[in-house]
Structures are given as structure tokens and as C-alpha cells.
């Protein structure tokens with residue numbers, strides 16, 4: 001079970017969280033101006049890198065708040081977590 | 094030491110309290126413990142711990158447990174066990190024992206309480222760290238304990254003094270990310286064969302440690318040669334321990350076959366126990382040092398460059414002689430066979446460090462030729478390994494041979510076993526190689542080696558070694574050891590703990606629940622909620638009850654407990670704008686005191702939830718959601734507020750449990766409400782549809798909403814939760830003169846279906862747009878909202894999408910099973926593949942229609958109205974007419990009463 005560092009509460013067990021997929025995918029400003037392909041990319045397409053990945057989690061049964069965190073998809077190590085709309089820390093080595 | 098009685102296969106025996114059952118069996122002369130599962134060959138005790146591949150038993154006393162190695166059962170008075178041929182029986186009585194769980198955070202967790210584990214724990218504790226040390230054996234001491242050597246009492250005392258949590262009989266079954274370990278502690282089986290109700294039988298430890306020290310020891314390996322499975326052939330460490338420590342006697346003489354110096358140590362122990370060791374057969378050509386001198390002094394013959402090449406048995410199947418011969422390290426028998434009569438063959442085939450926990454982290458053990466073993470891989474910073482598990486085999490003068498056995502052909506190959514529990518042998522390995530397999534992962538699946546109860550603890554490395562010998566490769570070139578948790582078999586009861594029965598999942602009931610129970614209403618599970626399904630009068634069946642309840646709602650008045658509907662209090666100056674973005678229709682224009690039905694979609698445009706939302710104040714809305722969707726909708730609202738629209742000043746709170754809701758439905762509901770709320774003007778003009786009024790109902794302040802999920806005149810009375818039961822009782826009392834009937838979820842479903850109202854999750858499965866459901870009217874053209882862009886995607890605008898329609902079976906008594914598929918007329922009789930044009934989503938008998946009817950999703954459904962189709966039901970076919978989804982009161986004349 002992962003130990004996830006909520007930027008508001010500190011490290012907590014994975015069972016307290018829900019996963020929210022790739023981070024930094026914003027709702028398009030003018031959806032009506034997008035082509036079908038661009039809109040489909042927003043809805044359906046996500047990266048799935050081997051290695052460090054910035055992703056969203058929500059501390060559902062804790063503070064109920066969303067945040068972003070770096071996670072290594074190979075080793076399951078975590079890098080820094082950060083609140084939404086704050087500067088993204090650089091990719092861990 | 095006290096003597097206790099136990100029963101094996103129905104016969105009573107005696108043994109020493111606290112010794113392993115395997116020792117007691119041997120002491121009683123039971124060499125043949127069981128038959129092998131596939132080839133039905135006699136098998137006996139091989140090992141000393143969880144590596145045991147043969148001596149598995151079923152425990153029938155106490156809680157009962159299938160497939161337990163006899164080596165891991167501590168003898169207690171009254172123990173009842175029986176032998177197993179590979180397959181255990183799940184105990185069929187309910188386990189009355191207790192099981193519990195505990196959660197711990199520590200600085201250091203040490204796994205294994207042999208000397209190196211104990212020393213590591215002592216060191217950590219002395220430096221002021223919090224420490225847990227756990228070990229799966231009956232007592233601490235590991236390898237030294239087996240040699241009958243005492244552990245320095247200073248170490249154990251210092252652990253005690255430093256408040257170290259020291260657990261024996263506790264097995265770490267899994268190691269997970271960020272140093273999370275799950276361990277099972279067996280707490281009572283060694284105290285009593287009976288269930289001890291006051292003590293939890295097992296405790297499931299969940300431990301998160303800053304640092305983990307693996308001191309998990311090692312397992313000895315078997316060697317492969319024809320007939321290497323006979324009772325009386327044991328791992329040498331186990332054989333020596335049974336004879337020297339447990340004094341089981343039983344054997345008359347012994348032969349030791351070895352690839353390393355451990356065989357010599359074990360030969361000395363066997364000799365000291367009083368059993369004559371006739372010879373040590375060592376595959377190595379040259380051996381020097383103290384151990385050699387010691388065994389020679391004891392008069393034990395040492396035969397070098399040789400190994401065991403066959404064995405024979407007495408009538409019971411137990412070993413009575415071994416054949417030895419000069420053999421090359423590649424497994425080629427060179428010399429002339431020589432026979433030695435003996436009833437014990439102690440096999441020292443090398444040691445395999447117990448690297449299981451490290452491999453659970455997807456780390457790959459590495460081959461160390463010097464000690465002929467796979468050893469711990471490079472471990473993460475906060476995990477260390479020590480002792481045998483780290484390949485630190487001290488006291489070794491001569492390096493071990495890299496040798497796993499001989500690889501015979503023909504009939505001999507069939508009885509040269511690699512995995513004793515699976516009866517997998519050299520012939521299987523040869524066939525796998527012959528089929529072109531060269532990776533151990535493929536071989537494992539082809540031969541089943543390593544897939545039995547013991548998970549290849551003794552056979553894993555041997556397989557790779559022999560495979561390497563066969564295809565001229567080093568063991569590490571054919572793969573590596575990969576294990577999966579759990580490390581040993583674990584009873585489900587230990588994992589469940591106390592989360593059983595009513596504690597397995599929360600049960601949610603409304604404040605009116607007791608009235609439903611008194612009315613003998615059967616309950617339906619809706620998520621975690623218990624909702625009354627229908628309210629039978631005396632012996633009425635469900636069908637009759639539902640027809641009666643529907644009739645009351647359509648002709649008189651009926652009442653339902655609607656308290657389970659999800660309720661979310663949405664507050665803030667931007668609440669209206671927020672709801673405009675969430676719902677497909679407009680809410681910022683709703684006037685205070687009014688209610689509106691809303692539909693919400695995902696970004697993909699698919700219907701996600703629905704419900705009625707009321708504007709309580711300029712900056713406050715009360716949203717209702719489906720009963721099952723409440724939590725998911727709240728999550729959804731918060732996600733958008735936090736991650737997309739932090740500029741909106743809006744707050745959401747779940748208030749589902751704060752309010753009880755009693756719905757009164759039917760043409761006489763206005764008269765009933767007038768009786769219940771004498772101060773309220775209930776006329777259609779003063780209290781129109783989709784409006785709310787505040788008034789006292791039966792003396793309680795209430796918000797009354799004029800909304801309807803049945804098409805009839807209806808009101809929902811909302812009161813503070815704890816008045817729910819009172820209001821229900823008052824409604825029933827005052828409703829008597831109007832022939833009131835209580836109704837449940839089934840009637841609710843029928844009433845809404847007659848009007849063609851969808852239920853999210855019944856008509857929908859996450860692939861329907863509002864347009865598919867014929868609800869274009871609720872999709873705003875003026876504003877943007879979540880999902881809007883998806884309505885112009887090529888997939889959502891294409892022809893042929895499934896659309897909501899009604900179905901009328903031509904035989905008006907035929908009830909179409911929900912989920913049935915629908916085919917074109919005439920297609921049911923055709924051979925071959927049918928064209929599936931849709932499926933039934935809801936199907937009921939209707940009192941108002943005096944017939945059965947259904948809702949369905951049908952390809953291009955609205956254009957099919959008036960046509961006929963077929964629904965196969967088992968071997969029969971129902972013909973149906975495709976009709977509009979609204980069956981009753983298309984003009985909405987009922988809703989005003």
C-alpha cells in the first residue's frame with residue numbers, strides 16, 4: 001500500500017485517497033472552438049510514461065482536497081506533492 | 094517437557110508438548126505421512142518449516158484449517174489432524190474463533206529472530222529507535238536454535254528492557270511499497286487445540302516502518318536423482334534437527350549426500366544423536382579443513398566426487414537403500430554403482446536465501462556463484478538484509494559445488510522429482526525444453542513447478558540449476574526467482590478480522606426504518622441503504638402488493654419514505670453560476686422557493702446523475718441526487734470547484750442524513766396535506782407545481798415541495814430527520830380516510846416507468862446522452878456546461894444510436910426479463926448470428942394499463958415506433974410492439990390533481 005503525502009495533512013495510507021489520473025490537463029477555455037480530435041484528446045487521451053509522472057490525487061476520506069504529486073510508475077516512489085494552482089516542483093531525478 | 098495426546102488419521106498417539114507435529118509423527122514411527130497428489134507415491138516429512146513440500150495435513154480440531162505443513166504445527170493436547178493427498182477441505186462449520194487487526198508505525202522492523210535479526214533489533218533499540226521484531230518460528234534463535242544452542246540471554250533481555258515488540262509465530266506475508274508489511278500472528282493454536290473465545294486466534298499486523306531489516310534466513314535445497322522422493326529422504330538440516338534436537342530416534346542409520354560443508358555439520362549432529370552415519374557422499378572432488386578431520390575422527394567415511402544416483406524402498410514405500418556412483422558436476426554418472434543399506438538419506442543440496450519479500454518489490458535476486466545461490470538484490474535505501482538471507486553463510490571452509498542433481502532419461506526421469514508437491518519431474522523439464530522453452534518463467538507454467546502450496550521454496554533454484562545444466566547455461570542466465578505474496582497460505586478469516594456479518598459493510602437506514610420493519614416490508618439494498626421494497630398486507634405476494642400500491646397512488650393516495658435521496662447543501666454567492674455549469678439546464682434563473690429537475694453529464698456528454706434542486710435562498714440551493722449517486726456527485730462538485738473553478742465562491746455539504754422526506758402521491762394527496770397542515774393554502778393556484786412552501790405539518794416545521802416522480806399530484810414533506818417517524822405515523826393515521834397505502838421501491842419504479850421517467854443506472858449505464866433518452870428539452874442551447882461539446886461529436890450525433898422507447902408485449906401478460914436483448918421481427922427463427930437491435934432496461938406489470946410493459950434502448954428507436962420486434966426468452970420468443978416511452982397521461986393532466 002502506497003504512503004501518499006497529502007500537502008495539507010501529511011503522509012497517509014493509500015486507502016484514504018482516490019486517484020485522479022494525469023495532472024495539468026485543464027478544462028479547455030473554449031470547447032466549442034475545438035475540433036472533434038482536440039476535444040477527444042482532452043476527454044480520453046492521457047500519457048502513460050515509464051518513470052516520473054505528475055498526477056492528481058484526492059484525499060477523499062481525509063481533508064477531501066485535490067493535489068498533484070510526482071510518482072515514479074516503475075518504482076512507485078513519490079516525489080514532491082503540491083497544491084493545485086501552485087508552481088510545479090521540478091521532475092525528481 | 095510434558096507428554097500430550099494427538100490424533101492422526103483416527104489413531105491416537107503421544108508426543109511432546111510444543112514440538113512440531115512432524116517430529117511427533119517421526120517419533121511415532123510414521124514415516125509415510127501421505128500420498129503425492131498426482132502419482133500417488135508415498136511421501137514423508139522432508140523439511141522443518143514452511144518449505145515442507147510433502148507432509149501437509151488437515152487440522153480438524155479447533156477452527157479447522159486445510160493444508161498446513163506438519164512442520165509448522167506446535168503439538169498440543171487434543172490436536173486432531175489427518176493426512177492429505179494434495180487437496181485440502183475447507184472447514185464447513187462457521188469459525189467461532191476471533192480474529193483481529195492492528196496497525197503500527199515504527200522506526201525499525203526486523204523480520205526474522207535468528208541471531209542476526211536479534212542483534213539488528215538490539216542495535217536499533219539501543220540507539221533509541223522504536224522496534225518490532227517478528228519471526229515465524231515457535232521460539233527465537235533461528236538456525237542456532239535448531240542446533241540446540243542457546244541465544245545469549247543478554248540480547249533477549251535488552252530487547253525487553255527497550256520495549257521492543259517481539260512477536261514469535263508471526264509470519265510476514267507481504268512487503269509492499271513504502272515499507273508496508275503485513276504479518277499474521279498465530280496466537281492460540283499452540284495453547285489449545287480448542288477455540289479460546291477470549292483470545293483472538295490470529296492477529297493481522299499492518300506495519301509501516303521507516304527501515305526494514307530482512308533477517309529471513311534460508312531454505313535448504315533438495316537434490317534431484319531417481320526416486321529422490323521416498324519417505325526417509327530428508328533435507329539434512331531437518332533430519333539432523335529431528336534426531337539431535339527433538340530426539341525422534343526412528344532411524345537406524347544414515348547416509349548424507351552433500352554439495353557443501355553443511356552436510357558435514359549435519360552428519361556430526363546425526364552421529365551425536367546416536368544414529369550411525371555410514372558415509373558422506375560429496376559431489377566435490379576435494380575437501381579440506383576441520384570439519385573433514387572431525388567426521389573422520391568419528392569414523393564416518395567420506396566419498397568424494399560422487400552422489401546418490403538411485404534409491405530403493407521397503408514394502409511401506411520407505412527408503413531402505415541408496416545407490417551411489419562417481420558423477421561429474423554436469424550430472425553425468427561416470428563410475429560403478431555401489432549400494433548402501435540405510436533408512437535415512439540426509440540431503441544437503443545447498444542453501445537458498447529467503448529473498449521472497451524483496452522480490453515482492455519487483456527486485457531481481459542475483460546469482461552468487463561463490464555460495465551457489467541467488468542472493469538479495471540491491472535493496473532500496475531503507476531496506477537492509479543480514480545473516481543467511483543475505484548469503485552470509487559463515488563457518489564455511491570449502492566452497493559449495495554448483496550442482497543440483499543428475500538428469501536421467503527414460504523411466505528414471507519420471508521419478509526424479511524437482512517439485513515434490515506438484516510431482517513435477519525431470520521428464521516434465523525435458524519436455525518443456527524439447528518444446529523450445531528456455532525461460533524459467535515459461536518452464537514454470539508449462540511444468541507447474543513452483544506453483545503448489547509451498548510455492549517452490551525448495552525447488553525454485555533447483556529448477557534453474559537443472560535447466561542451466563540441460564541447456565549449458567548458468568542458473569542466472571535462464572531467469573531469476575520471482576515470488577508473489579502471500580509468503581504462506583493465510584486463512585481468509587485472518588484477513589477479514591472482525592469485518593464480518595453486519596460489520597462487513599455499513600448499513601444505512603432512515604429514521605422511519607422501524608415503521609417499515611413493523612409493516613413487514615421486505616427490504617431492498619440500494620447501495621448501503623435498506624429501502625422497503627413493497628408493503629404486503631397479510632399473505633399478499635409482491636405482484637399483488639405492487640398492483641395494489643400503484644392503484645392507490647393513481648386513484649387515492651400513497652406514501653413513500655424518500656429520505657434516502659442524496660441531498661447536498663450548496664451555498665455561496667456563485668452557487669447559481671456553478672449549477673449552470675454542472676447541470677445541462679439553467680439554474681441561475683430559478684426563483685427562490687422554486688424547484689427544478691436537473692440532469693448532469695460527464696465531460697463525455699454521458700448522463701451521470703439527475704435530481705430535483707431547490708433554491709432555498711438567493712445564495713443557497715438544496716440539490717437532491719439519486720440514492721446511490723450521492724457520494725459520487727459530491728466528489729464531482731468538489732473536484733470542479735477545487736481544480737477548475739477556484740474563483741467561484743461556493744461550498745458544498747452533504748446533508749442527506751439531516752432531513753427525512755415523506756412523499757405523498759395521488760389525486761387525494763392535496764386533501765391529505767390539507768388535513769396535515771391546516772395553516773397551509775394547498776390550492777393549485779396558491780401552491781403550484783415545482784414550488785415549495787414552509788408550514789407546520791402535524792405540528793412540525795416542514796418544507797413541502799410540490800414535485801412528482803409518478804406524474805400524479807404529489808408532495809414531498811421534508812422535516813428535520815428525527816421527526817421522520819412521527820410524520821410517517823401521522824400521514825398513515827390521517828390518510829386512513831383516503832385509503833392510503835404505503836409503497837416501496839418497486840411501486841416507485843412502476844409509477845415512474847408508466848410515465849417514461851428514466852432512472853440513472855437502470856436506463857443508463859454511462860453510455861447514454863440526454864438526447865438518447867429523448868431529453869433534448871433539458872439541454873440548454875444558451876450556456877456552456879460540462880459535456881456540452883460532446884453532443885456535437887461524430888459519435889453522439891451519428892444515426893443508429895440506442896434510444897429510449899417503450900415496449901408492449903403482444904401477449905399482455907408476458908413480462909420481459911430486464912436485460913433481455915431485442916432482435917428484428919422474424920430474426921429469432923433464423924439460423925446463425927442474430928442482429929441485436931437493443932435491450933430491455935425496465936419491465937413491469939401495470940395496474941393502470943392492465944398489462945405488462947417495458948422500457949428499452951433500441952437502435953434508432955424513435956424511428957422504430959409502431960414497428961414490431963422480438964425478445965427471445967429462453968426457448969420462447971415474445972413479440973413486442975415498439976411504442977413511445979410515455980405510457981400514461983401524455984398531456985400531464987394528473988399532476989395538478
Ligand SMILES: [Zn+2]
Nearest residue numbers: 006009059063
Ligand atoms: Zn489531506
